[in-house]
Amino acid sequence: MTCTEFLAILDEVIDQSIAAETRAEIEVHMKKCGHCEVVFNTTRKTIEIYRAHELYELPTDLRDRLHNAIMEKCKKSKGPCS
Amino acid sequence: MMATIQSVAGDEGQHPDIALVERVKAGDISAYDELVRKYERQVFRIAQHITQNREDAEDVMQDAFLKAYEKLDQFQGNAKFYTWLVRIAVNESLMRLRKRRTGKLVSMDEDIETEEGRVPRDFADWAPDPEQNYDNSELSEILRKTIQGLPRGFRVVFALRDIEGLSTEETAEALNLSVPAVKSRLLRARLQLRERLSRHFRPGAKPAPPPRQAGSPAGKRV
Numbered sequence: 103m104t105c106t107e108f109l110a111i112l113d114e115v116i117d118q119s120i121a122a123e124t125r126a127e128i129e130v131h132m133k134k135c136g137h138c139e140v141v142f143n144t145t146r147k148t149i150e151i152y153r154a155h156e157l158y159e160l161p162t163d164l165r166d167r168l169h170n171a172i173m174e175k176c177k178k179s180k181g182p183c184s
Numbered sequence: 185m186m187a188t189i190q191s192v193a194g195d196e197g198q199h200p201d202i203a204l205v206e207r208v209k210a211g212d213i214s215a216y217d218e219l220v221r222k223y224e225r226q227v228f229r230i231a232q233h234i235t236q237n238r239e240d241a242e243d244v245m246q247d248a249f250l251k252a253y254e255k256l257d258q259f260q261g262n263a264k265f266y267t268w269l270v271r272i273a274v275n276e277s278l279m280r281l282r283k284r285r286t287g288k289l290v291s292m293d294e295d296i297e298t299e300e301g302r303v304p305r306d307f308a309d310w311a312p313d314p315e316q317n318y319d320n321s322e323l324s325e326i327l328r329k330t331i332q333g334l335p336r337g338f339r340v341v342f343a344l345r346d347i348e349g350l351s352t353e354e355t356a357e358a359l360n361l362s363v364p365a366v367k368s369r370l371l372r373a374r375l376q377l378r379e380r381l382s383r384h385f386r387p388g389a390k391p392a393p394p395p396r397q398a399g400s401p402a403g404k405r406v
Contacts, residue, residue, distance in 0.1 A: 109303065113371050137307040141378070144310050144385075148378045149346050151315055157328050158232040158241070160225050168228075168242060172220055172249045173213075182209055182256035 103131040108138045116146050201265040208256055220249050223266060226348055227273045233343040234277035236332055237284075244280050248273040263357060270344065270358040304375055306382045314385030330380045338373035345370050 108131055114120045115128055132139040160168075201222075207215035224245060231244035252259075252272050259268050315323050331339055344355045345366070356366045383389060 113367060113374070116374075137304075140307050140309045141304045141375075144382065145374050145378045147310060147314075147385075148374060148381055151381075152327060152331070152342075152347055152377070155324060155327055157324060157331070158229045158238075160228050164242075165224065168245055169220060169224060172224075172246050173217055175246065175250045176216060176253045177213060179250060179254055181211075181213075182253060 103127050105131075105135060105138055108132075108135070109141075112142065112145065115142065116149065199264060202261055205256065205259060205261070205265055208253070216253055219265070223269060224249070226266075227269065230270060230273050230340075230343060230348065231277045231280075233331070233347075234274065234336065234340055235280055240277070240280045240284070244273060244276045247280075248276045251276065264354065267350065267354045267358050270348075270350070270354075271360070274340070274358055302372065302375075304379065306379050308382060308386040310382065310385040311387040311389070314389075317390045318384075326381070326384050330377060333380065334373060334376055338369050338376065341366055341369040342373035342377065346374070 108115075108128065111120060111124070111128075115125070120128075132142060201219065204215045204219050208219070227248055228241055228245045231241035231248070232238065235241055235244060248269065252269050255272075259265065311317065318326065331342070334342070340359065341355060341361075344350045344358060345352065350358065352363055352366050352370070355361075355370075356363045359366070361369075
């Protein structure tokens with residue numbers, strides 16, 4: 103496996119949607135290629151960090167206010183059955 | 185009796201949102217209250233990722249849920265309600281941006297013809313648990329600024345697929361893109377974010393706190 107081939111399936115490797123034999127080839131490649139190993143580990147870490155941190159929080163009072171506004175608008179509208 | 189058992193088994197395979205949608209269609213608005221409660225935070229976050237503006241995201245959230253309610257009879261039930269709702273939220277977000285730009289066309293494809301992120305360039309490993317080097321607000325700021333720097337078409341694919349957990353197919357449906365287009369943008373989004381975060385997360389990236397100045401004559405001109 104070359105680095106270009108590795109990069110082409112990086113997403114599948116990260117998402118664990120590849121066949122076992124391809125996975126074995128990838129492990130062999132990463133043992134030989136420090137660059138690809140770093141790219142794999144840090145890309146996976148990038149996703150983990152973004153998943154673990156709420157960037158745009160909706161505070162409870164704002165959430166309640168918006169929720170009530172939505173429901174008020176829906177009640178006033180003709181609705182889906184019009 | 186057999187028919188009852190079969191129909192119960194059939195219901196188990198159905199997404200719970202479908203029953204709520206059916207109740208709303210039958211005139212039960214409390215079922216819509218449940219759907220809004222269930223997805224309002226996700227819709228708000230998606231609108232924030234696209235508009236990058238809090239007030240716009242608040243407006244988009246309200247408009248998207250109202251539009252979804254009014255158009256619910258067009259929801260066929262062959263897609264997930266959530267994916268259908270995200271698609272409405274994406275369109276409302278783009279319309280909001282268009283308004284801000286006084287009618288100028290806004291699309292998901294702006295600035296994606298960049299070469300950045302096609303191939304990785306930075307091969308420095310990261311410090312172990314690099315996020316531990318920053319306090320929560322510093323880290324949030326780094327993560328926000330980094331993702332905000334991506335072209336919109338990459339940012340939104342990453343947000344839907346990796347943050348909100350939609351599948352590749354659902355992301356394609358919500359953004360009206362082909363599956364190969366989503367895959368290509370996702371890879372480049374991931375690589376660009378990785379590359380940009382490396383500046384903060386490689387060992388020694390965080391500068392040491394400045395030395396204490398109190399009582400020091402260092403800053404004095406003589």
